[in-house]
Amino acid sequence: MVIDITTEDKVVLHQGDRAFNYYDMKPGVIERIHRYPQPNTMNGQNSSTPIEEWDNYWFDFNHDDGSSTTLDGSRICTVAFAIKKGWIK
DSSP states (O other): OOOOEEOTTSOEEOTTOEEEETTTTEEEEEEEEOSOOBOOGGGTOOTTSOGGGOOBOEEEEEETTSOEEEEEGGGEEOHHHHHHHTSOO
């Protein structure tokens, strides 16, 4: 099953794709996607939304500097968007 991760700039990425963690201001790669979704508040979902409709997946994100963290799509953007914003030179 391919799981879509929708970034803050509304681009769909997948496991293995590069992205930019704008909280830590670091680029990296989407790694292992956790199999238990949460409500996607960007799409108007909340805890009252039926579980079958939840589509906000968390994932492990490996930064280029060797560090890692756990994120969801509302905490990343595309590298192109980060360059446009001046976050990556």
